[in-house]
Amino acid sequence: MRILLVTEGTYPYVVGGVSTWCDQLIRGLSEHQFALLSLIGPIPPEPQFARPDNIEKLHAVPLWRARKGLRTPNYEERQKFDQALNQFSDFIDGNLVGLGQGLLELSRLGDEFDLWNLFERKAVWQMLAQKLTPHLLYRPRLAEIAQAANWLRSALVPLLFIPQKTDIVHTIVNGLAALPAWVASKVHGVPLVLTEHGVYLRERYLAFSEERESPVVKYLRVSLYQALARLVYLHADKVLSVSEFNRSWQKEFGANPGKAQVIYNGVDPRLFPPLAERAQPTPTVVWIGRIDPLKDLETLIYAFKRVQAQLPEAQLKLYGPVPKGNESYFMSLAGLIESLGLDTQVSFEGPVNPASLAYQQADVVALSSVSEGFPYTLIEAMMSARAVVASQVGGVAEVVGDAGLLVPAQQAEQFADALIMLLTQPELRQYYAQRGRRRALSYFTLEKLLTAYNKVYQNLLSPIVVDWDDPVMLVTNGPVTEEEEPPLLRDEDGQ
Numbered sequence: 001m002r003i004l005l006v007t008e009g010t011y012p013y014v015v016g017g018v019s020t021w022c023d024q025l026i027r028g029l030s031e032h033q034f035a036l037l038s039l040i041g042p043i044p045p046e047p048q049f050a051r052p053d054n055i056e057k058l059h060a061v062p063l064w065r066a067r068k069g070l071r072t073p074n075y076e077e078r079q080k081f082d083q084a085l086n087q088f089s090d091f092i093d094g095n096l097v098g099l100g101q102g103l104l105e106l107s108r109l110g111d112e113f114d115l116w117n118l119f120e121r122k123a124v125w126q127m128l129a130q131k132l133t134p135h136l137l138y139r140p141r142l143a144e145i146a147q148a149a150n151w152l153r154s155a156l157v158p159l160l161f162i163p164q165k166t167d168i169v170h171t172i173v174n175g176l177a178a179l180p181a182w183v184a185s186k187v188h189g190v191p192l193v194l195t196e197h198g199v200y201l202r203e204r205y206l207a208f209s210e211e212r213e214s215p216v217v218k219y220l221r222v223s224l225y226q227a228l229a230r231l232v233y234l235h236a237d238k239v240l241s242v243s244e245f246n247r248s249w250q251k252e253f254g255a256n257p258g259k260a261q262v263i264y265n266g267v268d269p270r271l272f273p274p275l276a277e278r279a280q281p282t283p284t285v286v287w288i289g290r291i292d293p294l295k296d297l298e299t300l301i302y303a304f305k306r307v308q309a310q311l312p313e314a315q316l317k318l319y320g321p322v323p324k325g326n327e328s329y330f331m332s333l334a335g336l337i338e339s340l341g342l343d344t345q346v347s348f349e350g351p352v353n354p355a356s357l358a359y360q361q362a363d364v365v366a367l368s369s370v371s372e373g374f375p376y377t378l379i380e381a382m383m384s385a386r387a388v389v390a391s392q393v394g395g396v397a398e399v400v401g402d403a404g405l406l407v408p409a410q411q412a413e414q415f416a417d418a419l420i421m422l423l424t425q426p427e428l429r430q431y432y433a434q435r436g437r438r439r440a441l442s443y444f445t446l447e448k449l450l451t452a453y454n455k456v457y458q459n460l461l462s463p464i465v466v467d468w469d470d471p472v473m474l475v476t477n478g479p480v481t482e483e484e485e486p487p488l489l490r491d492e493d494g495q
Helices: 017-028 075-093 096-110 116-120 122-135 142-159 175-188 200-208 215-235 244-252 297-310 327-339 376-383 396-400 412-424 426-443 446-460
Strands: 002-008 033-040 055-062 168-171 192-196 238-241 260-262 284-288 315-319 346-350 364-367 387-391 405-407
Touching: 002 017, 002 175, 017 376, 017 446, 033 175, 055 142, 075 096, 075 122, 075 215, 096 175, 096 215, 116 122, 116 142, 122 142, 122 215, 142 175, 142 215, 168 175, 175 192, 175 215, 192 215, 192 446, 238 244, 238 446, 244 260, 244 396, 284 297, 284 376, 297 315, 297 327, 297 412, 327 346, 364 376, 364 412, 376 387, 376 396, 376 426, 387 396, 387 412, 387 426, 396 405, 405 412, 412 426
Parallel strands: 002 033, 002 168, 033 055, 168 192, 192 238, 238 260, 284 315, 284 364, 315 346, 364 387, 387 405
Antiparallel strands: none
């Protein structure tokens, strides 16, 4: 089987949970061949993962710039472009039919011609003004329309091409990045699978509240993101998520409940064997992840200041890379640590490989994020028999269940209390460590993930009906019941 896997800003160029998932999927399903379509920034980065043998092709697509090696369209071809863009722009009115028809024609044109400069023409600006004005509270200025046209060009043109034919198309993000996946599915007549680790549309809504741009550009962006997400939800043969939390949002935004299912992330237990209690007397909290504002390390640092007040010898070790573009965030954290007088208690340890080396240093593993899908850090920590404290966001509660301590996001005092409780009570810490290990073995193994995805692929290409109630699938098909959720673990005596 040949599968086109579409990624954006992750695998194989960025280290993180989504990239780990991609690498697991490709290597674990070695009987299948994968063609990787990776959407990247304007400047191509270096791959951060060794290339698996079953990736037959890697096509990196730089965004926000013109594609190279294409010829300039003639007058007749420009006319076809204008007609197709006018149809595509029906998304502004919420018309998915026009959006889809226009997108297919634009992709055919973009596969052959350089469309970049066509957005600078008066005809395009007039068309956008005509479409946008009825939805705004004022008549936009020409400069605002030009900005909108420029944004649409930068976002759209690099993605207008016909991807190669495979047996299945699988995109791991919705919205703009799913555009070539949708086109490939329609042009070649093959199944489309969507997996969301977060919920694209929800994350865009949250981001808009902090962005400053003209109302015209913002309305255009919101309209396009909404329409593309709805289009993919409508036509995807499977809409998969890593958590029930995310699945509920997918349904809220238009996904068919009958197609929307959950397959949990998993890890290989052999890579994360149960660790014994640390013999060292220094109470140590470990955090693992990329240095990113979504991880809200400020809350963890403030919480640790309260921990250190009660346990002066305690240490906080922060493991993980600083992604390009996050250098200023890293510096702000370093400044916060210095201002709180924690220079000798809090340390940035950098990337760690294998991750099990970091868990060996931990009494407690902490995760203070404001947004998460289904974090590998918690699964790995629990598999390693380490007690966890985490903020209750996204799918975190589904990972932890009653096998760790959950606190509301951005509540440093409560986070500190939970850390202190586990650091000062060895028996309680060990209780949660063992409970977490059992839960991870029951629900979050790599074997379960790979079996589930292999069945998804096989079912899409065969008339055999997969038994979605098979426990190994780790999926839900309808409203969640107590039986469908990972149950709260019981002691061996059934209590």
